[in-house]
Amino acid sequence: MMFDLTGKKAIITGASRTTGLCFTQARALREAGASVVLLGGSPKNLEALRAGLTEPDYFVVDGDLTDQASRESAFQRAVALLGGSLDILVNGAGTQFRCPAEEFPAEQWERLLAINLSAMFYLSQLAGRVMLAKGSGKIINIASMTSFFGGQNVVAYSASKGGVVQLTKALSNEWMPHGINVNAIAPGYMETELSHDLMVSEAGTRITGRIPAGRWGRAEDMKGATVFLASAASNYLSGNVIQVDGGFLCN
Numbered sequence: 001m002m003f004d005l006t007g008k009k010a011i012i013t014g015a016s017r018t019t020g021l022c023f024t025q026a027r028a029l030r031e032a033g034a035s036v037v038l039l040g041g042s043p044k045n046l047e048a049l050r051a052g053l054t055e056p057d058y059f060v061v062d063g064d065l066t067d068q069a070s071r072e073s074a075f076q077r078a079v080a081l082l083g084g085s086l087d088i089l090v091n092g093a094g095t096q097f098r099c100p101a102e103e104f105p106a107e108q109w110e111r112l113l114a115i116n117l118s119a120m121f122y123l124s125q126l127a128g129r130v131m132l133a134k135g136s137g138k139i140i141n142i143a144s145m146t147s148f149f150g151g152q153n154v155v156a157y158s159a160s161k162g163g164v165v166q167l168t169k170a171l172s173n174e175w176m177p178h179g180i181n182v183n184a185i186a187p188g189y190m191e192t193e194l195s196h197d198l199m200v201s202e203a204g205t206r207i208t209g210r211i212p213a214g215r216w217g218r219a220e221d222m223k224g225a226t227v228f229l230a231s232a233a234s235n236y237l238s239g240n241v242i243q244v245d246g247g248f249l250c251n
Contacts, residue, residue, distance in 0.1 A: 002231060010082075012036060013119075013123065017041070021092070036059070037060070037078040040064070059081045071122060085134070096157050116157065116163075128175060138229060139180065142185055143168070146162070147162050148249060169239045183241070188217050188246055191218050213246030213247055215246065217246060
């Protein structure tokens with residue numbers, strides 16, 4: 001019963017791609033009993049979601065997470081669809097751009113920080129106001145392995161994901177006393193459409209060799225941590241980062 005989310009209301013960003021990690025997290029919340037709004041994403045992906053999601057208690061809301069007016073409107077529409085309440089926010093939206101630091105374009109730096117970090121704060125702020133009024137809530141931010149090490153040719157991504165961890169801790173310090181748990185999940189090297197080429201490359205083979213689990217993670221590996229952090233089972237856990245990485249960082 002500690003993991004039961006029946007009656008809970010959830011918003012998750014970054015879940016517009018059905019093959020992605022965040023969509024699997026959204027499905028985990030729904031399977032545990034929560035009503036779920038998939039917020040934001042590419043118009044093409046959102047259109048496909050609307051056509052394909054026929055189950056009850058799934059909702060799709062479009063919105064540009066980097067635009068204040070669009071973001072706030074989308075959030076309010078999402079909360080309205082959930083009956084005016086909110087128990088869980090999963091901040092999963094993120095993007096990547098690879099380039100040597102000395103050549104990194106200013107517009108890409110601004111774009112990555114806006115999507116990966118600023119949008120996360122502003123949505124947490126909107127959710128926090130709702131949750132503070134009711135005295136409870138769960139916020140789950142998606143960090144990364146580059147929250148802990150710098151990586152190569154991903155300077156903006158690494159900076160943003162390092163910021164995610166500190167944002168998580170700062171919000172926890174302020175909101176845990178009011179019943180709101182703020183935690184993060186840091187996925188390791190995960191098997192997705194976007195990572196497939198790296199996974200099957202020579203570098204991917206070296207990475208696999210460092211993972212004690214002996215394989216790259218799969219979307220399903222994110223489900224348990226997500227439900228745990230969204231449920232009563234984690235009521236005394238806040239400001240933490242759970243590494244779903246097959247033991248990579250310890251090796």
